[in-house]
Amino acid sequence: xxxxxxxxxxxxxxxxxxxxxxxxxxxxxxxxxxxxxxxxxxxxxxxxxxxxxxxxxxxxxxxxxxxxxxxxxxxxxxxxxxxxxxxxxxxxxxxxxxxxxxxxxxxxxxxxxxxxxxxxxxxxxxxxxxxxxxxxxxxxxxxxxxxxxxxxxxxxxxxxxxxxxxxxxxxxxxxxxxxxxxxxxxxxxxxxxxxxxxxxxxxxxxxxxxxxxxxxxxxxxxxxxxxxxxxxxxxxxxxxxxxxxxxxxxxxxxxxxxxxxxxxxxxxxxxxxxxxxxxxxxxxxxxxxxxxxxxxxxxxxxxxxxxxxxxxxxxxxxxxxxxxxxxxxxxxxxxxxxxxxxxxxxxxxxxxxxxxxxxxxxxxxxxxxxxxxxxxxxxxxxxxxxxxxxxxxxxxxxxxxxxxxxxxxxxxxxxxxxxxxxxxxxxxxxxxxxxxxxxxxxxxxxxxxxxxxxxxxxxxxxxxxxxxxxxxxxxxxxxxxxxxxxxxxxxxxxxxxxxxxxxxxxxxxxxxxxxxxxxxxxxxxxxxxxxxxxxxxxxxxxxxxxxxxxxxxxxxxxxxxxxxxxxxxxxxxxxxxxxxxxxxxxxxxxxxxxxxxxxxxxxxxxxxxxxxxxxxxxxxxxxxxxxxxxxxxxxxxxxxxxxxxxxxxxxxxxxxxxxxxxxxxxxxxxxxxxxxxxxxxx
Numbered sequence: 143x144x145x146x147x148x149x150x151x152x153x154x155x156x157x158x159x160x161x162x163x164x165x166x167x168x169x170x171x172x173x174x175x176x177x178x179x180x181x182x183x184x185x186x187x188x189x190x191x192x193x194x195x196x197x198x199x200x201x202x203x204x205x206x207x208x209x210x211x212x213x214x215x216x217x218x219x220x221x222x223x224x225x226x227x228x229x230x231x232x233x234x235x236x237x238x239x240x241x242x243x244x245x246x247x248x249x250x251x252x253x254x255x256x257x258x259x260x261x262x263x264x265x266x267x268x269x270x271x272x273x274x275x276x277x278x279x280x281x282x283x284x285x286x287x288x289x290x291x292x293x294x295x296x297x298x299x300x301x302x303x304x305x306x307x308x309x310x311x312x313x314x315x316x317x318x319x320x321x322x323x324x325x326x327x328x329x330x331x332x333x334x335x336x337x338x339x340x341x342x343x344x345x346x347x348x349x350x351x352x353x354x355x356x357x358x359x360x361x362x363x364x365x366x367x368x369x370x371x372x373x374x375x376x377x378x379x380x381x382x383x384x385x386x387x388x389x390x391x392x393x394x395x396x397x398x399x400x401x402x403x404x405x406x407x408x409x410x411x412x413x414x415x416x417x418x419x420x421x422x423x424x425x426x427x428x429x430x431x432x433x434x435x436x437x438x439x440x441x442x443x444x445x446x447x448x449x450x451x452x453x454x455x456x457x458x459x460x461x462x463x464x465x466x467x468x469x470x471x472x473x474x475x476x477x478x479x480x481x482x483x484x485x486x487x488x489x490x491x492x493x494x495x496x497x498x499x500x501x502x503x504x505x506x507x508x509x510x511x512x513x514x515x516x517x518x519x520x521x522x523x524x525x526x527x528x529x530x531x532x533x534x535x536x537x538x539x540x541x542x543x544x545x546x547x548x549x550x551x552x553x554x555x556x557x558x559x560x561x562x563x564x565x566x567x568x569x570x571x572x573x574x575x576x577x578x579x580x581x582x583x584x585x586x587x588x589x590x591x592x593x594x595x596x597x598x599x600x601x602x603x604x605x606x607x608x609x610x611x612x613x614x615x616x617x618x619x620x621x622x623x624x625x626x627x628x629x630x631x632x633x634x635x636x637x638x639x640x641x642x643x644x645x646x647x648x649x650x651x652x653x654x655x656x657x658x659x660x661x662x663x664x665x666x667x668x669x670x671x672x673x674x675x676x677x678x679x680x681x682x683x684x685x686x687x688x689x690x691x692x693x694x695x696x697x698x699x700x701x702x703x704x705x706x707x708x709x710x711x712x713x714x715x716x717x718x719x720x721x722x723x724x725x726x727x728x729x730x731x732x733x734x735x736x737x738x739x740x741x742x743x744x745x746x747x748x749x750x751x752x753x754x755x756x757x758x759x760x761x762x763x764x765x766x767x768x769x770x771x772x773x774x775x776x777x778x779x780x781x782x783x784x785x786x787x788x789x790x791x792x793x794x795x796x797x798x799x800x801x802x803x804x805x806x807x808x809x810x811x812x813x814x815x816x817x818x819x820x821x822x823x824x
Contacts, residue, residue, distance in 0.1 A: 236251070428495065490668065497523075
């Protein structure tokens with residue numbers, strides 16, 4: 143884990159930049175156009191290019207440029223970016239070396255492009271002949287991690303014997319492109335069938351001139367490779383710079399600009415995460431997650447190291463409609479000895495939220511409010527309907543506690559008396575032991591008494607370890623915790639599978655996951671876990687009620703939110719949720735009465751005043767509605783729906799001028815409203 147100590151000055155500078163507000167849309171400046179089309183044309187990914195063009199101001203573009211280089215920095219945290227320095231050295235070399243004989247910069251030639259993208263060649267063979275066109279055969283080092291050969295060869299030639307050197311592509315070129323004086327020869331089995339007599343003659347010319355390496359390239363790019371395969375290999379090699387970087391950071395910057403300050407865009411960090419839906423107290427489903435940011439930066443104040451984190455969790459349905467949203471804050475305060483331990487550990491944030499059955503998308507934003515770093519997660523989750531038998535995801539963990547507290551507040555990834563600390567990447571030390579966890583929901587009596595569970599660990603499809611156990615042997619019904627003995631296994635990738643067997647021994651459902659054993663050091667855990675509400679806590683009813691309201695399950699929303707409001711009548715947020723559900727269900731008068739006691743509370747704000755205004759209007763009290771709607775608009779003045787309702791309230795009271803004024807203001811904001819235009823004209 144990288145821990146950065148920032149200065150107050152740097153943080154204040156970022157905050158000041160953000161406070162300046164969004165700038166107007168500006169055209170691409172000459173400087174930024176040159177950066178995009180000249181400086182990084184050969185290494186930028188299509189996603190990065192598209193996002194750069196969509197940014198609205200020079201400040202945003204400068205922020206993305208900084209992040210562009212940071213993503214490629216081999217030694218983050220140091221003052222020097224070796225990748226950027228080497229890139230501009232290559233640009234200068236290409237302009238100086240490859241511009242001879244062409245009317246443009248050397249960086250725009252094909253040799254220049256390959257040199258800039260892949261680096262200096264290990265070897266260059268030059269071929270000059272009276273019968274063959276000038277050629278250069280470059281040998282470069284391949285990227286084994288991208289599936290390339292250790293040595294990669296690229297052939298350049300002068301088309302027609304003059305001009306710039308271009309790449310020989312076996313998909314579109316043939317041997318006759320490489321000779322000055324064409325010659326015809328019979329096509330034999332030695333030559334591909336799609337070549338003609340001129341190609342066969344060209345091979346003879348190249349052979350006469352002892353250009354055997356060139357022949358090897360033309361016959362199969364490299365010997366033993368078909369022409370089409372060779373063309374694919376060539377394309378993949380040329381795309382190496384784009385394949386070496388994860389460009390999702392650019393999409394995150396663009397996607398979260400309405401939520402995250404501009405200054406965050408140069409502080410995007412990666413993360414690892416584990417997500418699971420587990421049944422909690424009272425049969426309620428909880429969406430559990432653990433988020434491990436790539437870095438956590440701290441601010442030093444005297445002998446303390448501090449930071450404030452904020453998580454914003456959003457659940458949406460298949461149409462993208464928000465079902466639920468929640469923010470939570472976490473303060474981290476460390477002494478020097480704690481900071482030292484954190485440096486050697488993986489910081490992991492644990493949390494969970496109650497969730498209704500259905501298919502949802504979880505979007506999670508973690509912000510470091512002190513150093514302006516942020517990271518994002520998006521996961522598809524499915525919450526099973528109650529009643530049926532279902533398996534949770536198979537969760538692998540290095541640490542578990544079998545006797546966690548079962549009373550009062552629980553923690554994320556705690557089920558009953560079992561507390562799991564999931565691995566966020568399923569990587570474990572070689573020859574170690576770890577744990578596998580599984581929850582079985584909706585166990586029927588016969589299956590609980592006579593069913594079995596079988597774990598199998600395989601490598602390359604070969605079973606290496608297994609255990610089978612009766613479900614009734616586990617101490618808690620439906621809670622499966624098994625220690626996995628991998629102490630005799632070498633470092634490699636494996637698959638763990640857990641199968642649920644019926645009383646006859648047939649597998650009726652299964653869950654599996656991949657894992658890796660490694661010889662590398664695996665960091666310890668530094669866990670920050672948020673407490674979960676107890677089974678009778680009204681927070682659960684409130685969360686489920688708001689989800690039901692947002693997806694149109696009004697009856698369920700009224701019941702859940704009524705319970706939450708009754709349990710804590712002093713809570714304005716619970717009252718507001720209950721009132722919205724009542725208003726949706728047609729209970730305007732009751733919604734009004736629920737909210738009025740909170741109207742002058744310190745927490746009262748725009749949402750409460752707006753809902754009160756709507757409730758009074760729906761209850762047939764337009765004068766009171768107008769008063770509350772004006773209070774709402776005093777806090778947020780440009781809401782079209784409220785302006786329209788305010789205008790209608792004035793019209794119902796016979797106040798035509800005031801009604802027209804409200805509607806005209808609405809039309810200034812959103813001109814395309816035929817109904818409102820008609821009302822103004824009338």
